[in-house]
Structure formats: structure tokens, C-alpha cells
Amino acid sequence: MLRVKIFGAGSIGNHLANASRQLGWDVTVCDVSETALNRMREEIYPTRYGTWDPAIQQCINDNAPQGGFDLIMVGTPPEHHLSLAMQALAEDPKAIMVEKPVCEPAMNLAQKLCSEAGNTKLFVGYDxxxxxxxxxxxxxxxxxxxxxxxxxxxxxxxxxxxxxxxxxxxxxxxxxxxxxxxxxxxxxxxxxxxxxxxxxxxxxxxxxxxxxxxxxxxxxxxxxxxxxxxxxxxxxxxxxxxxxxxxxxxxxxxxxxxxxxxxxxxxxxxxxxxxxxxxxxxxxxxxxxxxxxxxxxxxDDFIQELQHIAAHLDNSAPESPISxxxxxxxxxxxxxxxxxxxxxxxxxxxxxxxxxxxxxxxxxxxxxxxxxxxxxxx
Structure with a gap:
């Protein structure tokens, strides 16, 4: 079972959380807004998927657990994608997935993230x-x-x-x-x-x-x-x-x-x-x-995407088309x-x-x- 953390409790965060739970993964969702976390728990998730899944852990970003995650996913507005991905690198996960578009057209931090990725595999959510x-x-x-x-x-x-x-x-x-x-x-x-x-x-x-x-x-x-x-x-x-x-x-x-x-x-x-x-x-x-x-x-779109990422965590896996x-x-x-x-x-x-x-x-x-x-x- 993979342990995953998701930044962002908005629409994409709900999709990724549900797909992760469908695969039996351990899920933590964090956001800067308590309002967004409440809306996820009380409105978005139960409306889309029938009922809230109490196995999903929620927390404010500042109180989020650090380290021990296999996969960290970033589902925030694009201007925060790469700064959060850089922050996630410090936790040394096996992989990081950033939702599309990967960044703003200014391309700030893009080359820096590539250069500092190390052994962590990075993906972008073009499912x-x-x-x-x-x-x-x-x-x-x-x-x-x-x-x-x-x-x-x-x-x-x-x-x-x-x-x-x-x-x-x-x-x-x-x-x-x-x-x-x-x-x-x-x-x-x-x-x-x-x-x-x-x-x-x-x-x-x-x-x-x-x-x-x-x-x-x-x-x-x-x-x-x-x-x-x-x-x-x-x-x-x-x-x-x-x-x-x-x-x-x-x-x-x-x-x-x-x-x-x-x-x-x-x-x-x-x-x-x-x-x-x-x-x-x-x-x-x-x-x-x-x-x-x-x-x-x-x-299915998100389940298939996460299955693809899981299959590409091994170092012997071929290059991913969503790298x-x-x-x-x-x-x-x-x-x-x-x-x-x-x-x-x-x-x-x-x-x-x-x-x-x-x-x-x-x-x-x-x-x-x-x-x-x-x-x-x-």
C-alpha cells in the first residue's frame, strides 16, 4: 500500500484522493484553507462519490506530516505548483506528481526543479x-x-x-x-x-x-x-x-x-x-x-493515471509520457x-x-x- 500526500483540497484534490482510495492507498490531504478542507469533506467528495471516506486524513499545510510518503501530489493553482514540488523534494518521496499545467508561462523554478530532482521521479497530470x-x-x-x-x-x-x-x-x-x-x-x-x-x-x-x-x-x-x-x-x-x-x-x-x-x-x-x-x-x-x-x-481517468505512476516507480521502468x-x-x-x-x-x-x-x-x-x-x- 502506498502512502500519499495531496496538496490542495479543491476539485483536483478530490479526484486524486478518491482515485488513491480506490487503489487502497493511505491518503492525507492538506490545504492552506480550513474552509476548503471542510468543503471537501462536507460537499465535494460526498456529492461526487456518494459519501465521505473517513480514512482520508485532513490537515492544514503548516500541520501536515513530513516524510514517509511514497507519492506527493500537488493539486493547487499553477502558480504554487513548483514551489510546493520543491518543498516536497525535501521529504524524499519516491515520486511527485504535479497537476497540469505544470507552472505559469514565466517558467519560474522549472529548470531548478529539474536540476534538483535527484532520485525522486516527477510526473505531470496530463492523464x-x-x-x-x-x-x-x-x-x-x-x-x-x-x-x-x-x-x-x-x-x-x-x-x-x-x-x-x-x-x-x-x-x-x-x-x-x-x-x-x-x-x-x-x-x-x-x-x-x-x-x-x-x-x-x-x-x-x-x-x-x-x-x-x-x-x-x-x-x-x-x-x-x-x-x-x-x-x-x-x-x-x-x-x-x-x-x-x-x-x-x-x-x-x-x-x-x-x-x-x-x-x-x-x-x-x-x-x-x-x-x-x-x-x-x-x-x-x-x-x-x-x-x-x-x-x-x-x-477512471485518475485511477488509470495513478496506476501508471505506481507502475513507473521502479528505476527500471521506461520513461513515462507524463514525466x-x-x-x-x-x-x-x-x-x-x-x-x-x-x-x-x-x-x-x-x-x-x-x-x-x-x-x-x-x-x-x-x-x-x-x-x-x-x-x-x-
Whole structure:
């Protein structure tokens, strides 16, 4: 039985606590707010899961037990993620899992956490890439059924009214980090599952990491700050693989899907194909589409994620697709996206510089010695 500690008694903390208990783990949840702990115990947890689990221990952060934990999970607003992860490192757990997005676009402490991780394994909560549907889809890609890959397209278009319906104690975006892109909110941060899935699929297709980012964002202002309601990315990897990511918080009904197109056919992953079900749709050439459904519940997302982490605690385990490095790769692209929109320039990423803003720079102008003029515009 694993012993786990969870920072944050909000929505994600409840999901992680329930998933941990479903796996029979010992759970301690801590928060800076007694109100949040009470709301977890009296409202959120029993409403979602039927009844409060008295085996879950609760405490204020300052009184939280230190040491002896196998896994420490951070489920707070993003601006606190990395400072709490650094604090957790001092307890020497086997692993730390930080919820997505891993940090703010400023990337503060990102490289420091990487450098000081030591023997502790670090993960980021991009649970979609370890779901049953995505795992099955990736097996098709590993088997090279599509031949040469032409492009990858991922979209997570979902109005965030569903988020606020699940968080009735919030009146709107300005009440939380979601309404501030600099704090890791907005479409670029909240729906960065899409970008992370694109990057994961690119790795599976042997495309490498994202090397260039061309972005356009739509920003919305409120009394307290600014968030991006739409985030559109054109991406290119180190090997030249190209594609697109679209994330927004305005679309209803939602559309969450990924498409990989190759010379022999196409593969589609549909999140929420129908209620309680994801799907993988494979179509070879002009043949009929083959659809495989993957039933699931919302708790399943987190149970599967924690099972994956538990299976990767051993030092002999392969690199995880939800490793800290993968999560920081995603946040570096998010940071580059905001910079790209700000400068109206395509940006390039230098991973050798580390997970810092200095790794992002404008791409040099493309030169075409024998360029043909566009006669339609002449």
C-alpha cells in the first residue's frame, strides 16, 4: 500500500484522493484553507462519490506530516505548483506528481526543479496520454499502420461553463487562476491537454520535440486581468513533422479529438465519443472506418493515471509520457505561443538552454533565392 500526500483540497484534490482510495492507498490531504478542507469533506467528495471516506486524513499545510510518503501530489493553482514540488523534494518521496499545467508561462523554478530532482521521479497530470483510448491508438502508430505521417491535428474545444458548474463556489473566471493567462489559466493553460497530446503523438511517430511555434490567441479582459479564450498553434518538430493544435473555452457542445494522417490512412481519437465513452477510429485508404470504443467514468481517468505512476516507480521502468520533462516541454510551447502572438512572429525553441524563457527566440526570416511572386496579388 502506498502512502500519499495531496496538496490542495479543491476539485483536483478530490479526484486524486478518491482515485488513491480506490487503489487502497493511505491518503492525507492538506490545504492552506480550513474552509476548503471542510468543503471537501462536507460537499465535494460526498456529492461526487456518494459519501465521505473517513480514512482520508485532513490537515492544514503548516500541520501536515513530513516524510514517509511514497507519492506527493500537488493539486493547487499553477502558480504554487513548483514551489510546493520543491518543498516536497525535501521529504524524499519516491515520486511527485504535479497537476497540469505544470507552472505559469514565466517558467519560474522549472529548470531548478529539474536540476534538483535527484532520485525522486516527477510526473505531470496530463492523464489523457495514458488513457486506454490513447494507448490503443499509439499501438497502431507504433505498428506503423499509417505509413509515413503527413500531419497531426488536435483540438480541445470546450466551453468552460462545465468547469464552473462543477465548481459552484466560483462565480466565474476572475475568481480563480483560470481567468489569468499569466497564472497558467485561459485556454492555453487549462486545455493544454490538447498540446500535450499532440506532442505525445509526435513522439510516438518519431517526430521529436516541437521546434517551432506560430500562434494566434484571442485575449479577453475582465476587471482583474486577462485570459486567452482561444489559442491556435501551428507547430513543427525537430524532424519536420507539422500540425495544428486548437484550444478554446468558448465552444459548445465540446469537441475533443486528435487526428493523425498518414500516406496509408488516418487515425482519430475522440474524447467523449458518446457519454461515458472514448473511441479510436482507424480508416485505411478508402476502406470503411473501424471504430473501437473505450467505456470509462470520470474517476477512471485518475485511477488509470495513478496506476501508471505506481507502475513507473521502479528505476527500471521506461520513461513515462507524463514525466516532468514532457510536462515542461508543453509549458515551454505555451510560453512560446504567447510570445509568438505578442510579436506576430514564429518562435523557435532551444532545449539546450533549459526550461527558461531564454530558450524562446524569433525564427530567422526564411530565404527563398528563386521565389516566385504570387501572381494573384501582383
Amino acid at each position: 489523457h496520454v495514458v488513457s486506454r483510448a490513447v494507448t490503443a491508438a499509439c499501438q497502431h502508430l507504433t505498428d506503423n499502420v499509417l505509413g509515413k505521417i503527413h500531419w497531426i491535428d488536435v483540438e480541445f474545444r470546450e466551453h468552460w461553463k462545465g468547469i464552473f458548474a462543477a465548481h459552484p463556489w466560483l462565480s466565474g473566471p476572475s475568481d480563480t487562476y483560470l481567468g489569468y493567462w499569466q497564472r497558467g489559466g485561459g485556454a492555453s493553460g487549462e486545455h493544454s491537454h490538447a498540446l500535450n497530446l499532440w506532442q505525445h503523438l509526435a513522439h510516438v511517430c518519431q517526430g521529436g520535440r516541437v521546434s517551432e511555434v506560430d500562434a494566434q490567441l484571442v485575449y479577453e479582459e475582465h476587471d482583474q486581468g486577462t485570459y486567452d479564450s482561444q489559442c491556435m498553434l501551428n507547430l513543427q518538430t525537430e524532424s519536420g513533422l507539422v500540425g495544428r493544435v486548437v484550444q478554446d473555452v468558448v465552444t459548445f457542445p465540446p469537441s475533443k479529438r486528435a487526428v493523425v494522417h498518414g500516406e496509408l490512412g488516418s487515425l482519430q481519437i475522440v474524447i467523449g465519443y458518446k457519454p461515458g465513452c472514448d473511441a479510436v477510429i482507424l480508416r485505411m485508404g478508402d476502406g470503411a472506418a473501424e471504430t473501437t470504443e473505450f467505456p470509462k467514468t470520470r474517476p 516532468l520533462a514532457r510536462g515542461l516541454d508543453t509549458m515551454l510551447v505555451v510560453a512560446a505561443a504567447h510570445e509568438s502572438d505578442s510579436q506576430s512572429r514564429r518562435m523557435q525553441l532551444d532545449y539546450e538552454t533549459g526550461y527558461v524563457l531564454e530558450a524562446i527566440a524569433p525564427c530567422p526570416p526564411k530565404t527563398e533565392p528563386n521565389a516566385t511572386p504570387n501572381r494573384r496579388c501582383a
